[in-house]
Amino acid sequence: MAELILYTNPMSRGRIARWMLEEVGQPYAVQYLGYGPEFPMSMKSPDYLAINPMGKVPALTHGDAVVTEGAAICAYLADAFPDAGLKPAPGTVAAAAYYRWLFYAAGPIEAAITDRSLGVTVTPEKARMVGYGSYDAVIDAIEAAVTGRPFIAGDGFTAADVYFGSQIGFGLQFGSMPERPGLRRYWEGLSQRPAYKRAAELDDAAIPKRD
Missing domain, CATH: 3.40.30.10 (Glutaredoxin)
Structure with a gap:
């Protein structure tokens, strides 16, 4: 292998x-x-x-x-x-959601958070020029997508939850996303997964110690 x-x-x-x-x-x-x-x-x-x-x-x-x-x-x-x-069956409703939110996280979410963190302001007149439209629209969209759902694509955990969920986890941790109940509940569910905990422990242990 x-x-x-x-x-x-x-x-x-x-x-x-x-x-x-x-x-x-x-x-x-x-x-x-x-x-x-x-x-x-x-x-x-x-x-x-x-x-x-x-x-x-x-x-x-x-x-x-x-x-x-x-x-x-x-x-x-x-x-x-x-x-x-970690991937839904092809051609299913769950597969459509899988691709939709995986790429949405890598595109509009990432761009909206980065622009906001850098102090880039998109005026309403220019909103149609950027893929995410507006920061507020992005937050509203992802909150609606996860509210009342443990996973983003169908009834099971997938790779889309790893990436999409990580964007929310980082956003809540660093304050680049607002504290909203739907976002918090979704992320707290994902962060209890044993694989997430193992990965976090391994990376935390590798962070260089400062004197």
């Missing part, structure tokens, strides 16, 4: 890929990369740039295959290891 290697930093979006790997349940290795000198290998080192020319994490190698971008890694692993049951 081809080896899975995750290139990540314990204080990055790579935590999402680690969670997904724990859900898959296959053996994998981890190469931690530093923003600076905190780890032996830097994200800007030639060896890593040969894997991801963007010089960012996460990246996943699976034999000769290279996958970057958190949502793509989640989708790839769900496809590569179908026995884990």
